[in-house]
Amino acid sequence: MAPAFSSQSEDVDVLAGAIYTWCAERNIKLRSQQGLSIASIAIDLYHAGHQTQDDLLTALHESEIH
Secondary structure: OOOOOOOHHHHHHHHHHHHHHHHHHOOOOOOOHHHHHHHHHHHHHHHOOOOOHHHHHHHHHHOOOO
């Protein structure tokens, strides 16, 4: 049974992986304004309960962010 919490390192890995994948799919530079906006949205989605990389990417896709 998995613990109810994850380490900060795992949180960062999930967020970074989803943000990197999202930006790579759209040819967005991570350190651009768009990249920072996506990071902010991804963090909000993570706190809203999308806590795996796949779930986070699905939520980003469903939000139709451009």
